[in-house]
Structure formats: structure tokens, C-alpha cells
Amino acid sequence: MVRSNHHQRLSLAPFRGITHKVFRNAFATHIGGIDLYYAPFISGTGRTRINESKLSDIIPANENKAPCVPQYIGNDPFEMVLLASVLYDIGYKEMNWNLGCPFGRIANKKRGCGLLPWPGEIDNILERFFHTSKLELSVKTRLGFRSSDEFTDVIEVLNKYPLKNIIIHPRTGVQVYGGKADPEQYLQYKKRCVHPVIYNGDIFNIAQYKKLTEILPGQNEWMLGRGALINPFLALEIKGMAPKPSAKREQLRRFHDQLWSYCLESMPEQRKRTGWMKAIWHYMSGVFADSTSIFNEIKRSGSDKSYLEAAGRAFEKEFASDKLIAAHFQRLTS
Numbered sequence: 001m002v003r004s005n006h007h008q009r010l011s012l013a014p015f016r017g018i019t020h021k022v023f024r025n026a027f028a029t030h031i032g033g034i035d036l037y038y039a040p041f042i043s044g045t046g047r048t049r050i051n052e053s054k055l056s057d058i059i060p061a062n063e064n065k066a067p068c069v070p071q072y073i074g075n076d077p078f079e080m081v082l083l084a085s086v087l088y089d090i091g092y093k094e095m096n097w098n099l100g101c102p103f104g105r106i107a108n109k110k111r112g113c114g115l116l117p118w119p120g121e122i123d124n125i126l127e128r129f130f131h132t133s134k135l136e137l138s139v140k141t142r143l144g145f146r147s148s149d150e151f152t153d154v155i156e157v158l159n160k161y162p163l164k165n166i167i168i169h170p171r172t173g174v175q176v177y178g179g180k181a182d183p184e185q186y187l188q189y190k191k192r193c194v195h196p197v198i199y200n201g202d203i204f205n206i207a208q209y210k211k212l213t214e215i216l217p218g219q220n221e222w223m224l225g226r227g228a229l230i231n232p233f234l235a236l237e238i239k240g241m242a243p244k245p246s247a248k249r250e251q252l253r254r255f256h257d258q259l260w261s262y263c264l265e266s267m268p269e270q271r272k273r274t275g276w277m278k279a280i281w282h283y284m285s286g287v288f289a290d291s292t293s294i295f296n297e298i299k300r301s302g303s304d305k306s307y308l309e310a311a312g313r314a315f316e317k318e319f320a321s322d323k324l325i326a327a328h329f330q331r332l333t334s
């Protein structure tokens with residue numbers, strides 16, 4: 001018997017280039033199970049005047065079909081404060097600060113996880129933010145840029161401020177998204193943190209989720225990442241509310257068709273349309289058995305017609321077992 005887990009609070013991680021508004025809304029409409037959606041990071045929003053073109057993914061706020069938290073990446077307190085006041089005025093309740101992005105072009109400029117070796121600068125930024133902002137702030141972080149020891153000092157700084165919560169992805173920046181997340185290290189840091197802490201990392205199937213609940217007893221807030229992009233029903237499975245395979249297939253098709261309609265309406269360039277869909281299938285092919293050949297076929301498709309034929313064939317395949325999903329995830333991280 002599947003034990004019901006309704007009390008688990010689940011959010012969807014932000015993925016720049018994938019989970020923008022159309023994706024989040026289609027997911028909320030056709031799949032569900034997610035309590036809160038984090039929007040991919042925005043940056044360069046302006047320190048004296050807001051650059052509205054940077055906010056297209058999150059305004060107007062009433063276009064969100066489910067609760068959504070915008071995310072800022074950067075190290076300019078003036079920019080952060082201005083963005084927070086604009087978000088507050090348009091009805092958002094919270095902003096998330098990205099202290100985790102591992103990519104060199106970001107981290108080498110002391111942004112994302114590149115700020116973690118500089119707890120003094122994090123302190124200054126938070127001091128200024130909380131001095132003037134009314135908007136609640138949460139943080140999404142890794143354990144460090146080069147080493148997980150870096151978090152020892154960072155946590156002391158984070159503990160000084162009234163943050164809403166901290167989402168910890170227990171990898172270091174140099175690991176990027178490869179290797180394994182370290183839930184034991186997460187637990188050690190969680191014990192020293194005064195804020196609610198949300199776990200994020202390598203939740204790819206139910207067996208793995210159960211393993212994590214044993215390592216992290218009492219943890220009831222989780223952020224799902226690539227696991228939910230591979231298997232969009234993961235949140236519903238965790239909550240013991242997964243639909244039957246025939247309903248799943250239908251929901252997934254509607255989800256896909258909504259994304260594709262958006263592509264046709266808003267992306268005049270064929271390469272851009274299939275490019276976005278390929279980025280989605282890079283993960284989602286793993287929900288079906290035979291994921292490698294599905295993805296290869298989709299990747300090779302060079303026109304709308306051949307793309308739709310390849311996607312149509314994917315929807316006729318069997319769903320992957322938990323074991324096959326684990327193998328797909330492993331291929332992504334090795």
C-alpha cells in the first residue's frame with residue numbers, strides 16, 4: 001500500500017532556459033503536485049531604474065497559475081533592494097537570492113556560489129537589504145564554491161538575518177551538477193542553521209526519496225530538480241497521489257501540447273522552437289523506457305514535422321521503471 005505523504009511540501013527548482021512561465025503554468029495546469037515554483041534567476045535588473053525587459057518571466061504576477069517566487073542573482077545591494085520593492089508593489093511576497101549558480105561566467109564574478117568564499121560581502125549585502133526591504137527573502141545555496149568548509153562561516157552570517165528559509169543543494173560549485181549530492185553534510189549544516197532549511201539534490205525517484213527521508217528524519221520541505229523534469233509525476237508520487245498510467249500519458253501529452261502551442265505562437269524561428277523542446281526532452285525522455293533512443297530521435301529532428309513525429313512516437317512507449325529513471329539520472333550526472 002502506498003502511504004500518503006500529503007504533508008510533504010514540495011517545490012520545483014528553477015532551471016534557466018527551461019522552467020520559464022509557460023513551462024510552470026503548463027505544469028501546474030496539467031500535472032500538479034508542486035506547492036511552489038521558483039522562477040529561474042534574473043540579473044542586471046538595474047540599480048537606479050528597473051529594467052522591465054528583465055522581468056518578462058515574472059510580470060504580470062497575476063499570470064502565474066500557481067504560487068511562484070522570483071529569483072535574483074547578483075551582488076549589488078542597491079539593485080536587489082530596488083528589485084525587491086518593485087516585486088513587492090506588484091504583489092510578490094518573497095524573493096529568492098541565488099548563492100548557488102556554479103557556472104564560471106557567474107561564479108568568477110562573485111555571483112551565485114562565487115560569493116560563498118566571501119561571507120563578509122554576503123553580510124554587507126544582507127545588512128543593506130534588510131535595512132530597507134519589506135519583501136521576504138530566502139536564499140538558495142550550495143555548500144561552497146571550491147570546498148564545503150566554506151559554508152561554516154556563511155551559515156553564521158545567514159543566521160544573523162530574518163531570512164524566510166534557506167534551500168541547500170549539498171554540492172560545491174566545482175562539482176557543478178556532477179557526482180553526488182551529500183545529504184549527510186546537509187544535515188550537519190542544517191543543525192547549525194536557525195532558519196527553516198529545504199533540501200535540494202538528486203531526488204530522482206521514490207526509492208531515492210525514501211533513502212533521503214531516512215538520512216534526514218523530520219525533513220518535510222523538499223525542492224525537486226532534474227528528477228521532476230525527468231518524471232513530471234514525481235511530486236504526485238511522493239504525495240501518494242500519482243495517476244494511473246493511461247491518465248498520466250494523457251496529462252503528459254496535454255502538458256507537451258501546451259508547450260508546443262506556445263512555441264508555435266511565440267517563437268518564429270524553427271530552430272528556437274525545437275531547441276527549447278529538445279532541452280525539455282533531454283530530461284523528460286527519461287520518463288519512458290528506451291529513453292536514449294527517444295532522445296536521439298528528437299535531437300536529430302530538423303523540422304517541426306519530424307519533431308512532432310518523434311515526440312508522438314515517444315508518447316507511445318511504456319513508462320520507465322524507477323530503476324530505469326535512476327539510470328537516466330546517472331547518465332546526466334556522470
Ligand SMILES: Cc1cc2nc3c(=O)[nH]c(=O)nc-3n(C[C@H](O)[C@H](O)[C@H](O)COP(=O)(O)O)c2cc1C
Nearest residue numbers: 013014015016040041140169201202203224225226
Ligand atoms: C540547466 C540548468 C539550469 C539551472 N538554472 C537555475 C537557476 O536559474 N536558478 C537556480 O537557483 N538553480 C538553477 N539550476 C539548479 C537547479 O535548480 C537545482 O538546484 C539543481 O539541478 C540540483 O537539484 P537536482 O539534483 O534535484 O537536479 C539549474 C540547473 C540546470 C542543470
